[in-house]
Every structure is written in C-alpha cells, then in structure tokens.
Amino acid sequence: MINDDKVISSLDELESFLMAIESGVLGLQNVAGVALATNNADGRHFVAVLDDKHQLLLGRWVTEEVFKNGQDLVRNGSKPTH
Structure with missing residues (x-):
C-alpha cells in the first residue's frame, strides 16, 4: 500500500505535500x-x-496530530502564498 516509511509529522509538511500534488511535481x-x-x-x-x-495512487503516513488537525487542510486544499 504505502511504499516508504516517510511520515508527515506537521501541518506544514502536510501542506507542502498537498502543494506538490496540486502542482504536479510528484508526476x-x-x-x-x-x-x-x-x-x-x-x-x-x-x-x-x-x-x-478511488484507487490509491500514493500514500504517505501521518502522525496522530496531523490526522486530527489536518482534515480541513486536506478538505480545502493548500492555500497558495501571494
């Protein structure tokens, strides 16, 4: 399912991951x-x-804190900086 042991441990890391997905950097x-x-x-x-x-393309482990506090960020997407 998830091929690596990388863990997203902060909301900043989650936002960076989402931005990488949205921008196409991950291919x-x-x-x-x-x-x-x-x-x-x-x-x-x-x-x-x-x-x-609804098939999994990529998964990344997250900490309990990110799981609890990152739901709005995942739901609404990252906010681009101006």
Whole structure:
C-alpha cells in the first residue's frame, strides 16, 4: 500500500505535500482527490492520493496530530502564498 516509511509529522509538511500534488511535481497522473484515512490492518493513519476510480495512487503516513488537525487542510486544499 504505502511504499516508504516517510511520515508527515506537521501541518506544514502536510501542506507542502498537498502543494506538490496540486502542482504536479510528484508526476502523478489522473489524480481525483486526497483523503485522510486509516489502515485497517494496523490502525496507522495516512494521507491517500486517489484516482477517479478511488484507487490509491500514493500514500504517505501521518502522525496522530496531523490526522486530527489536518482534515480541513486536506478538505480545502493548500492555500497558495501571494
């Protein structure tokens, strides 16, 4: 499911990750959405990048704090700086 052990541990890191997705820097194709989710196998939280068929394109582990406090950021997207 998630190929690496990178963990997003702050809201700033989450925002940077979302901006990378939105800008296309990660090279993902057919991105339809982003969600915070919980792995059924072990209960760990992650941010999921999904395609239009709700298939996981990329996942990144997140800390409990980011899971609890980052939901609005994931829901509304990152805010570009001017």
